[in-house]
Amino acid sequence: MIVAEQKPLDEIQRMIAPYEKVLILGCGTCMTVCGAGGEREVSLLHSALRLAQARAGSNMHQFSEYTVKRQCDPEFIALLADRVREVDAILSLGCGIGVQVAAEHFPDTPVLPGVNTSFMGAVSELGVWDERCAACGDCRLAETAGICPITRCTKGILNGPCAGTKNGKCEANKDIDCAWILIYERLARLGQLEKMRRYYPPRNFRTIPRPRRLVNLVKADMGEEHG
Numbered sequence: 001m002i003v004a005e006q007k008p009l010d011e012i013q014r015m016i017a018p019y020e021k022v023l024i025l026g027c028g029t030c031m032t033v034c035g036a037g038g039e040r041e042v043s044l045l046h047s048a049l050r051l052a053q054a055r056a057g058s059n060m061h062q063f064s065e066y067t068v069k070r071q072c073d074p075e076f077i078a079l080l081a082d083r084v085r086e087v088d089a090i091l092s093l094g095c096g097i098g099v100q101v102a103a104e105h106f107p108d109t110p111v112l113p114g115v116n117t118s119f120m121g122a123v124s125e126l127g128v129w130d131e132r133c134a135a136c137g138d139c140r141l142a143e144t145a146g147i148c149p150i151t152r153c154t155k156g157i158l159n160g161p162c163a164g165t166k167n168g169k170c171e172a173n174k175d176i177d178c179a180w181i182l183i184y185e186r187l188a189r190l191g192q193l194e195k196m197r198r199y200y201p202p203r204n205f206r207t208i209p210r211p212r213r214l215v216n217l218v219k220a221d222m223g224e225e226h227g
């Protein structure tokens with residue numbers, strides 16, 4: 001899932017400064033799970049902004065709040081048309097994708113990012129998220145025992161480990177395990193150590209055209225069938 005953290009309150013206040021009526025818009029999926037912008041965080045931010053405004057002796061802003069199931073889905077964003085008509089700006093607590101979908105859908109309304117979208121990750125313990133995938137578009141997990149060398153190796157190398165690994169830790173950060181030692185150990189456990197002996201040519205990320213698009217023909221056909 002996508003992991004983000006809420007921007008500092010003073011940065012949010014600077015962003016919304018020019019707008020009187022602001023809709024604080026949460027996302028009920030990834031942002032709810034990672035605690036950056038679900039219904040609860042929308043409500044807390046709403047209170048914090050109102051309190052800050054009261055302390056400053058101002059009543060410049062009128063806030064409203066709402067959380068959609070998924071901000072990256074135009075179907076859910078379309079349901080907001082009436083609410084958006086009533087405001088001068090949207091403060092989105094969706095990830096960068098959600099912000100852009102809302103901006104495309106409401107071209108006359110500024111959409112401001114309330115979170116810093118950080119990475120795609122998994123929870124490792126309560127409240128702690130670790131990056132696990134960089135959406136590289138050419139997944140190598142079959143060769144690396146299900147451990148991503150691009151995100152979990154500090155150097156992102158495809159033929160590890162580098163010469164700096166020591167006692168199973170990364171030379172760049174002794175607090176993290178060397179991804180290639182983890183890969184080695186898991187390949188050994190799976191009886192696939194021959195994969196460590198193969199050479200994997202370097203990837204040329206500059207050849208990946210952007211923006212990328214993925215078409216799922218089955219889904220696309222279903223869309224046509226349902227009009």
Ligand code: SF4
Nearest residue numbers: 027029030072095098
């Ligand atoms: S808008 Fe972003 S955070 Fe929300 S569901 Fe979509 S991808 Fe996840």
Ligand code: SF4
Nearest residue numbers: 133134136139140148
């Ligand atoms: S190799 Fe790593 S970054 Fe690439 S798709 Fe697989 S998990 Fe994601």
